[in-house]
Amino acid sequence: MTHDDSSQITERKRGSGVKLVYDLLRDEILDLKLSPGSAIDEVQLAARFGMSRTPIREALVRLAGEGLIETLPNRSTMVSNIDFLGMPAYFDALVLMYRVTTRLAAQHHRADDLLLIRERQAEFSAAVAAQDALAMIATNADFHSAIAAAGRNAYYASFFDRLLGEGRRMLRLYYQSYEDRLPARYVDEHEEIIAAVEARNVVEADRLGKAHGEQIVEQIGQLLTRNDRLDIDL
Amino acid sequence: MTHDDSSQITERKRGSGVKLVYDLLRDEILDLKLSPGSAIDEVQLAARFGMSRTPIREALVRLAGEGLIETLPNRSTMVSNIDFLGMPAYFDALVLMYRVTTRLAAQHHRADDLLLIRERQAEFSAAVAAQDALAMIATNADFHSAIAAAGRNAYYASFFDRLLGEGRRMLRLYYQSYEDRLPARYVDEHEEIIAAVEARNVVEADRLGKAHGEQIVEQIGQLLTRNDRLDIDL
DNA sequence: TCCATTTTCTTTGTCGACAAAAAAAATACA
DNA sequence: TGTATTTTTTTTGTCGACAAAGAAAATGGA
Secondary structure, three states: OOOOOOOOOOOOOOOOHHHHHHHHHHHHHHHOOOOOEEEOOOOHHHHHHHHOOOHHHHHHHHHHOOOOOEEOOOEEEEEEOOOOOOHHHHHHHHHHHHHHHHHHHHHHOOHHHHHHHHHHHHHHHHHHOOOHHHHHHHHHHHHHHHHHHOOOHHHHHHHHHHHHHHHHHHHHHHHHHHHOOOHHHHHHHHHHHHHHHHOOOOOHHHHHHHHOOOOHHHHHHOHHHHHHHOOOOO | OOOOOOOOOOOOOHHHHHHHHHHHHHHHHHOOOOOOEEEEEEHHHHHOOOOOOHHHHHHHHHHOOOEEEEOOOOOOOOOOOOOOHHHHHHHHHHHHHHHHHHHHHHOOOOHHHHHHHHHHHHHHHHHOOOOOOHHHHHHHHHHHHHHHHHHHOOHHHHHHHHHHHHHHHHHHHHHHHHOOOOOOHHHHHHHHHHHHHHHOOOHHHHHHHHHHHHHHHHHHHOOOOOOOOOOOOO
């Protein structure tokens, strides 16, 4: 198994190596370029990136901290499996975070937040137009991450980011099975969300966040039997 | 500055060093034995634990991943400061997690969960009786963590654990200023929560979780001016 | 005495090497 | 041929050493 990477072993700034490996590996995992369950070899990575095992190891420790890889003591390291049994729990948390972050954005956003949010929405819209599934998933996550940032709650934001990251893998599976064709409906829903946030309409933002989340969940969750998500009424 | 630790440099199992350092350092940080902002010296720690810098470093990376320490590139590593400005956001998230985890525990708990929860409650009750503030804070966190585990949502549970950890530092400050005397009221509230969970009374569990959280927040949050917590009505 | 520049010192980031642990392969024995 | 035991291989965990990057101290000039 060869890794034809034409890997440019260029001069790197001290300390930048870890971030490089971390970011790249994270993307590869979330985009399913590294399939769940596949083994990760430190020496191979070291060779690929032209550095020693030490920075590789640090990147792996951080990825393990996020649950993206799993480490068997003294034995193999591998890409975490997608926890299908945990999907109901995942969607429950995801929808709640959709709600909460959108609601808080309506409350606490500042003028320049909207600029960033609109940028993300433009990127998402472009990805939809280009029918690029990977880009759609990533830019959709960025969009909601920007919303969360505008909500000014770092705890929700980081939790939400983690959920969105984990979700990228599941969504990839989903859109793969639907031939990379994605409803442009999400673009419209995003626009509605932006409008509600801008108008500081908290109730409407909450409702839209919840609806948007549930809409996505429903499309995916048809496969699932169990359906006892948390449903706090408004 | 000497570290008189009578450090037993005994033979350790391969791979156990990291966890040892991580656990101990985490506890020392959360119990404020290491004050926020204080520097962390890798070499000193290596000497103290009788091991090389490598496993120390790995433990520090993990702690940094949880936000408990901060690393200035190429320069110092230090215990994270408590983010007082972020406290409203923190409490907002904390109360919501109190609610959600208690509610889910009422829905999804199994018989043996209650045994564990009661154990934790007994420990908390003992700590209150002994007027041991540190133990109270730790066992209270354990109690709610057990509730969260019974809720069968790993995402909420891990997020909640992180919040409870972060909270240990704030609570320590709070109880310090109140002369380590803590209302036994929490013990009763815990009992009510257990009863609601056992009865699978979801609405009541939700209400109690919210009330319990808000009660704690109010006691601490009097100091804070801003008070625009998320308030989803039931 | 005060400030700019150079030198030393401290602490981190990276490396190559080696030992421990577990798995895989090879061997011995019935 | 099938199974238990030994040997080899693979991969991780740990170590000591060194180089880079700042900070602190020392030096020099006005």
